[in-house]
Amino acid sequence: MIKGLFQRIGGLGGRRLDDDLLDELEEGLILSDVSVSTASGLIADLREGARRGQIATDEAARDFLKKRVIEHLxxxxxxxxxxPNGVTVWLFIGVNGVGKTTSIGKMAHRLKDEGHTPLLAAGDTFRAAATEQLQEWGRRAGVPVVTGQQGADPAAVVFDALCAARARGCDIVLVDTAGRLHNKSNLMNELAKIARVIERETGRAPDETLLVIDATTGQNGLAQARAFSESAPLSGLILTKWDGTAKGGIILTVARETGVPVKLLGVGEKADEICDFDAKEWTETMFS
Known part of the structure; x- marks a missing residue:
């Protein structure tokens, strides 16, 4: 894990920053799911600092990396x-199996606890299990769920959900979507149609378009982020399954190479196990 790498940096006993140590650090970053591009960039900056005499020891390298990681995140x-002036709409996108529906359920629970009145839209009409799972989360959170027939037009379900939210006085709609990246053209058209319905009905684009990524999938998460960014303008990332098995590098890689901020971390299966992402706090933890 990246945490272990940074712990090793702090335990080298003042070892000088020579080429062997730099190579070791770069290899460790890559093994921790930091992409080659991101790792090479960090190490190149370290090399330049060492050449100028600004970074001479492992302690200085540690401080430099902490600063750089926070800058990237x-x-x-x-x-x-x-x-602030009407119904909030958050659109959740991502491939099947990453924890998208679970993330929506957790956020419904959290929002209700915070005093909001959420409504869930079962926009993944291609998988009956997705609708059933969302309904179960809605039941557990005491939140209404708008569904359609299997195979129905997802945009029509979203339209119905927006109408229902206004009728029931709900202040936020969380929209689940299908995740069939293997049929990218249809997926792009589907997401664009949903976005048009939201803009037509609310007068604005979705307030959040959140890409959900499984933190344990490594560099595949970066590929998903790049693919979905071509389908919809992303406003934030949710990294799920962040329960200690994930390698920390994927967070740094995806945020740096897509320019999209990480907003939430899913840290378990329970309803309250989702938290805001704090770059400084995360970095301090990784270097502790």
Whole structure:
């Protein structure tokens, strides 16, 4: 894990920053799911600092890397956006199996606890299990769920959900979507149609378009982020299954190479096990 790498940096007893140590650090970053591009960039900066005499020891390298990681992740926590003048709409996208529906259920639970009145839209009409799972989360959270027939037009389900939210006085709609990347053209058209319905009905684009990524999938998560960014303008990332088995590098890689901030971490299966992502806190933990 990346945490172990950073712990090793702190335990080298003042070892000088020579080529062998730099190579060791670069290899460790890559093994921790930091992409080759991101790892090479960090090490190149370290080499330049060492050449100028600014970074001479492992302790200085540690401080430098901490600063750089926070810069890449964004020094400030990226807040979730709400519509102050009407119904808020958050669109959740991602491939099947990453924990998308679970993330929606967790956020419904959290939002209700915070005093919001959420409504869930079962926009993945191609998998009956997805609708059933969302309904179960809605039942557990005491939140209404709008569904359609299997194979129905997802945009029509979203339209019905927006109408239902207005009729019931709900202040936020969380939209589940299908995740069939193998049929990218249809997926892009489907997401675009959903976005048009949301904009037509609310007068604005979705307040959040959140890509859900399984943190244990390594570099495949970066490939998914790049593919989905071509299908919809992403506003934030949710990394799921962050329960200690994931390697930390994927967070740094996806945020740096897509420019999309990480906003939430799913850290378990329970309803309350989702938290805001704090770059400084995460970095301090990784270097502790």
């Amino acid at each position: 964004g020094a400030q926590t990226a807040a979730l956006h709400f519509n």
